[in-house]
Amino acid sequence: MYLKKLSLINFKNLAQETIAPDEGINCFVGDNGTCKTNIIDAVYYLSMCKSSLPMSDGQCVRHGEQFFVLDGEYVNRDGRHEQVSCSFTRGEKKVFKRNGKAYERLSDHVGLIPAVIVSPSDSMLISDAAEERRRYLNGFISQLDKEYLLAMMHYNAALAERNKLLKISSDEQMLSIYDRQLVSYGSKVHEARGRYVERLAPAVAEYYGLLSGDREKVELRYRSELNETPFADLLAASRGRDIANGFTTSGIHRDDLVFGIGGMPLRKYGSQGQQKSFIIALKLAQYRVILEQSGEKPILLLDDLFDKLDEGRVRELIRLVASDGFGQIFITDCNRERMQRILESAGCPHRIFNVTYGRITE
Ligand SMILES: Nc1ncnc2c1ncn2[C@@H]1O[C@H](COP(=O)(O)OP(=O)(O)OP(=O)(O)O)[C@@H](O)[C@H]1O
Numbered sequence: 001m002y003l004k005k006l007s008l009i010n011f012k013n014l015a016q017e018t019i020a021p022d023e024g025i026n027c028f029v030g031d032n033g034t035c036k037t038n039i040i041d042a043v044y045y046l047s048m049c050k051s052s053l054p055m056s057d058g059q060c061v062r063h064g065e066q067f068f069v070l071d072g073e074y075v076n077r078d079g080r081h082e083q084v085s086c087s088f089t090r091g092e093k094k095v096f097k098r099n100g101k102a103y104e105r106l107s108d109h110v111g112l113i114p115a116v117i118v119s120p121s122d123s124m125l126i127s128d129a130a131e132e133r134r135r136y137l138n139g140f141i142s143q144l145d146k147e148y149l150l151a152m153m154h155y156n157a158a159l160a161e162r163n164k165l166l167k168i169s170s171d172e173q174m175l176s177i178y179d180r181q182l183v184s185y186g187s188k189v190h191e192a193r194g195r196y197v198e199r200l201a202p203a204v205a206e207y208y209g210l211l212s213g214d215r216e217k218v219e220l221r222y223r224s225e226l227n228e229t230p231f232a233d234l235l236a237a238s239r240g241r242d243i244a245n246g247f248t249t250s251g252i253h254r255d256d257l258v259f260g261i262g263g264m265p266l267r268k269y270g271s272q273g274q275q276k277s278f279i280i281a282l283k284l285a286q287y288r289v290i291l292e293q294s295g296e297k298p299i300l301l302l303d304d305l306f307d308k309l310d311e312g313r314v315r316e317l318i319r320l321v322a323s324d325g326f327g328q329i330f331i332t333d334c335n336r337e338r339m340q341r342i343l344e345s346a347g348c349p350h351r352i353f354n355v356t357y358g359r360i361t362e
């Protein structure tokens, strides 16, 4: 899948711009604070129905304006065109349209235009709490599996109800009803997470090896209490504790992804560049799984490519993603000469866009 044309109106600091990206590598180069990340975010938004940053829709509207519009024309692997637009007006619900027809639910759109992003804010995946990693896993699996998204929503609703009950009573019968719901939805989520992480793990190790020149070994594991004990047993065993605490202390809402380097925790023992390389390997593994499952090459968004990487690793990365297995790519960097040098040494065709504050020129 590739983006043939992108139009933006009042999206962040972009007043009105239209670009026609290349099917292959597109670079956006310009100084800090111009609009490079904003362009990447617009492409991400059209795929995922939301910003890749913790920003509300209102915050994405250009200061002083009332609405924004994003419009993308895509071509899929069979050469068929898809037009996707999003319009948001302050105080109203956003509207997503596919080929002119509005979606009833945004979740129906997620997955149509697969996209994978690598950005400096991914460092949260390593430094922050397990919640960030679960959020990542949920976003990834939801692009591929609508059932998962539904199971997740039902689980969260049942969990909220159970916690509400635990705050005010210890009604065993009611608790048992919620337990059955948690087990039913939670087991589905657990099974899917296990399955997808199993597919990601070898690819993460492989891509990390390619990026680092096989200097160190990394591993990815899925940590869940449900790996060892059936969920129903866990809930039964923790009921007393749950009543005492006033919330549910076991379940898939406590799952985590474990990142390791040389058998040690990546957060503690990985250097900044090693951590960044791990994240990139994870995202490329995600790319591969999406491609294998959907048959469409996702759009790859590499924001601030040189963030924490040395030139050698960037060159390896470019060489890797310029190969046949990858499709359209958007890259941002603030140094045009450096970018050009690397792309030319990799010998891959590309298009470079110059970016100034809120403007894009070729
Ligand atoms: N809703 C908005 N209205 C107007 N301007 C906005 C809005 N949201 C963000 N901006 C501005 O857009 C500008 C460009 O931001 P962006 O993150 O795209 O920069 P960048 O080119 O990626 O910079 P860097 O190289 O530092 O990452 C910033 O000055 C930011 O304040």
Ligand SMILES: [Mg+2]
Binding pocket: 036, 037, 038, 303, 304
């Ligand atoms: Mg940026």
